[in-house]
Amino acid sequence: MNQHFVHEKRIEITTLSNGLMVATERMPAIATATLGVWVGTGSRHERAHEHGLSHLIEHMAFKGTARRSARQIAEDIENVGGDINAATSVEYTSYTARVLGENVDVALDVLGDILIHSAFDANELAREKGVILQEYAAVEDTPDDLIYDAFMETAFSRQAVGRPILGTPETIKSFDEATIRAFLAREYTPGKMVLAAAGDVDHARIVDMAERLFGGMPSVAAQAPEPGRYTGGERRISRKLEQANLVLGLPGLSFKDPGYYAVHLFAHMLGGGLTSRLWHEVRETRGLAYSIDSFHWPFSDCGLFGIGAGTSGSDVRELMDVTLACMTQATRDISEIELVRAKAQMKVALLTALETPGGRIERVARQLLSWGRVVASEEIVRKVDALDVEHVREAGRQLLQGAPTLAAIGPIKGLPSLDDIASGLRG
Template structure:
């Protein structure tokens, strides 16, 4: 039986007796439904010998249950014109399906089946491990992916949040069905799960389907998540490539931090679009890179800020000099019109994400897991509008004062020493 029921920002929410949260949002005029289960468990919840297991689990969930083999899982969704997918991140894993509104019960049944009854057959496991090793090899052939992984490993040295989500061959090859089941038992607890549905949906029917699909899960406590701490560091990977890829990183902040929106707008003004300072100075004025950007990646208890670009070895010193100087100048001299652009960009991103059923369920699931409530779009817009020029400048100064992370790959003989780059940022 369901336990609690409430409505927030147009989203109806029911918590099942075992702790699973069900959230629905009916969208007038929409004939399809998107539904999914979000689990607040990802790669940062892995032990060292489990590195890559959450990503493998995402793959193995589609490989068969007592009721459905791998083909039947796909057929049950595609026979009604639907799509099914999954994704793994540092802090979440999601399993989603899009179908006609009349088939949402079937979609929830399939999702519940793969989440609660997967067999993790040894033969299927060995086959899927080989598939993931091929995926790993393809990433090793992509310099921007390699440097991104190296960047995170140095920014959060020795911590699960810094490890590549895909894993490494030495751990991937060792996985066994028992280890997958142990991870699920430990991390996939009902209180960490949100089943969300949006579009042509009826709340009572979705709750009934969710109860049938996930109601058998036993309520239990989840382990505490180890806190993450930004460390900084350096990785220089010399490869025979046509271009050097470099990422300069600094400590960011959590999405829970009151300064989150200001930090986001600092990244936007510095390198978030064609009018950003880095794009105009590095690309348009000097022609030092085909593209350059600044980013801020927030997590539940930390964050990381960075600048990424690709250029020729001979241009690395000038690119680094210009990028660091531009970052300092933005932190000291951000203009009101830049803040206005950042506000507008963030609002468009926020509101555009809510224009599809998929965007709606992702918002509902993530916010319920992170905050325990749905945050109305109007509340978020009000926070965005309240950010001041000085708050954005302060956010920039705050991140630029932190320890540096440097990751580079390719022909990087001319890349300045870490200490020189850090000194340039602090100048």
């Protein structure tokens, strides 16, 4: 099976004198080009009064520059059949575009313009704050979204890494042009940026444009965010809802931790598919939930493991008891066939992510920002294939030693105490 992973496309990388990295991957069978700029800055890099600023800046990037109105930004991309987008996460912000290969210069010029020359017009800023406040209200009205924000806030209490990306109404309303520009000067520095492109692209041409568009950015020493410190704890929100939404968590691992892949496999075997233990026992055998899944969110210096499900108020106790039993049992008797299946599913997920130019540039950009190099797929697979059943069981046992985090919303009176949950995890 491993032969599928060794035929990597050729990736060319050039670092500009100010530290910005340019990475391209020519894909001869592709007529389009997907390109983007990844910034190694997200919500965890915000100070308390800046909470939500990364997300606002991402929105404001499309609201006008010194030479383009918001309408012109959209028209310049769509007139050549392209599309443009952006996204904010805990540790990254990305700005991406897709066009025909012949129009790469158009897309790059727009991306450079919105990143370097955004105007932050006061009227546009006021309007976009209103849009984000509506987005915030929508989350507050959606229990299965709100509960994951509460989960992160509880697991990493009073820390930027645990704060919701959107911010709060108070911080969103407080932002002005000066606050935005101070954040950009501190965080949007070339040493924390990667311009990546894949598809019908020419490396030399893109490097030349990158130098013209971004080469004048001053090189500024990057500031590391506050280290993530898992705290655990609980947040229970009683509401009159038809269903209770629950998330149970434990301290996970950084993607730089040697044990990361073992924890990832444990999470997948526990609740990562239709053959997983939680799905079979909770959903198929007992009918306690429409869906249940487990996940492992790794960050650069910490991580978070969790299990999420929704159920009726009358079933919350049984759901929790069954979940705890499945978790502890898995640390004792995960089988070889489960491991083989999880490894195969992990490889398919890896290959699938590499089948589009967009997936390829995201992988390249994130790896360059995290590792300073592109990690070959065969290197990842080699680490996964080296794990045996006992490695994964031990990863699970170590995981269950951590202090739990519980976030719950809805009719949740029947939930056991956090101490009882902790005792259940110890078996």
